[in-house]
Amino acid sequence: MKIRPTPLQDCYILEPSIFTDERGYFYEKFNEKKFEELTGMNGHFVQDNISKSSYGVLRGLHLQKGDHAQAKLVSCLEGSVWDVAVDLRPDSATFGKWYGIELTAENKLQFYVPRGFGHGFSVLSETAVFAYKCDNFYNKESEGGVLWNDPDLAIDWKLPASDVILSDKDLIQPHFAERNF
Template sequence: MKVTRTVIADVMVIEPKVFGDARGFFVESFNQKIFNEMTGTQFDFVQDNHSRSSKGVLRGLHYQLPPHAQGKLVRVTRGAVWDVAVDMRQGSSTFGQWVAETLTENNHKQFWIPPGFAHGFVVLSDTADFLYKTTAYYAPQSDRGIAWNDADIGIQWPDLGVDFLLSDKDQKQPAFKDAQVFAA
């Protein structure tokens, strides 16, 4: 496994070893011990989620506040997405900054987004299967979000030649300046 820190050091790109031949491939998609050693973290994962979306579907930007803050280890098993993390940790040197990574069924990359970050993605391919492990259970009372197109954050979403499709909830998320954030 290869781990690369992004410009926001706590967010990491993980590239598992892929063993392929004429029959296909094998990849160990997760190993708790190796994940902890390679990332220098001590998180346990408690829930796995799977979504399927079509091209132009944008999900996010979501996060959960303490005591139910979630870290997410995300990957794509079919298709391609452009995945984004936004630092919501007030007092952090990267507060309000974002980082993104393209995740595809062929590159097998995973994106580690620790607690304290908002997360979202847009589907680049005709369809995409998106899987993610979380470090805390879903807790509606702690569920929060920010507007995907907030001008203060300035995420440069890819131009797909189609309008993004968002849920009602995601169309109504507050601006970053009005959102609840993680205390310093």
């Protein structure tokens, strides 16, 4: 496994070593010990989630606040997504900055998003199956978020706005300037 830094402080891309032969392939998806050695970050996860979505679905920007904050290790198991993290930690050197990466079933990349970040993704393929490893349990009362198309963030979701499909919750998230995180 290779770990690559991103322009956002404490966010990492995990690239597996893939072993292929005539039978198919094998790779180690995650190794807590290696992750912690290479990043210095906690790699203990307590909850795995899977979502399936159609082209144009945009989920985000979401976060868990306070004692229920979550770090996530995300990947795309089927299809292709544009995955985005936004640094919402006021004391961070990259506060208010975002970074996006295409995660696909083919590239098998994973994206580590630490606590204190907003997170979301848009589906670029006909369908996508998306996996989240979380280091803390979900708590509905601790939900927070930022409006997906906030002009202060100017996130490129790699989709025409006319194709974006949002949940009712994501339509009414607050603006970045409102700081509900």
